[in-house]
Every structure is written in C-alpha cells, then in structure tokens.
Amino acid sequence: MALTLQEMSDRFEIQDLIVDYCYAVDNRAFDALDAIFTPEAVIDYSEMVGVKGGLPEIKAFLTESLGAVRAFQHAVSTTQYRIDGDTATTRTAVYNPMVLDEDGTERVMVFGLWYHHDYVRTAQGWRISRLYEQPCYSENVPDWVKDLTR
Structure with missing residues (x-):
C-alpha cells in the first residue's frame, strides 16, 4: 500500500510526539508536555506505577517520583499506526x-x-489525547517500586 503525502506527514508528526514525550521525561522537562498532550488528556500509568490522571497531576507525580532516579533513557521502536x-x-x-x-x-x-497512544489533530497539529502504559517485562526492580502498583 502506497502512502499519500498527507499520510506520511501524519506519521512523522505523530512519531515526533512520541519522541518528544520520551525526551521531555528523560530531560525532566515536564512543562514541555504541555505542547505534546491535549489539555484534557488522560495519562494512565496505573499498571506500571499505580497512577492515572490529567496532565497537571501527572507532571506533579513525575516531578516528585523521579527524584530517586539518577538517570533514565526511553528507547522506542516498532510503532504501529492507525490513522483515521x-x-x-x-x-x-x-x-x-x-x-x-x-x-x-x-x-x-x-x-x-x-505505549498505547490516542491522538487528535488540532489547530496546532497532532496532540496526544491519551497515553496508556502496558507492562511487558521488568528486571531488577526493587520491592518498593513493585509495591506502587499493588
């Protein structure tokens, strides 16, 4: 199936949002999330760390909870796109x-x-309207982190 120029553009814009999200979190630049998510976005980390909420709550959670983390690096790959x-x-x-x-x-x-994302095209371009993190595996996780999801 050949993609149209619009479909290619949409994919690149959405891919940039995924990468921008990762870099914002990795750089602790949580205010940058305002340009990535819609104002009413729902961010669901409930299965990973027991938290679900809107952007203000999630930014506060990230600021507080990542204090014990000295470094982190998100690597994303193999994205499936469904654009309608x-x-x-x-x-x-x-x-x-x-x-x-x-x-x-x-x-x-x-x-x-x-990462499961929902997106909506806005006057400012594509924005994330929902993020749900689905766990797959973990290694070397201390009990106090595991307890967050119980």
Missing part, C-alpha cells in the same frame, strides 16, 4: 532502563512496556 482522518492510535515498544540511587549504590532496573 483527524484521529489516530499507535502501539509502540518501549525499552526503559533506569538508574536508582539506593543509599549510594547504583541499581539499574529495566522496564519493557508498550
């Missing part, structure tokens, strides 16, 4: 190692997960 006019959905594979400081000792924990 001015709405779209994607499913993306995510690899996310995180370095924790546990009383001066580094621990690297790793999460493999799926």
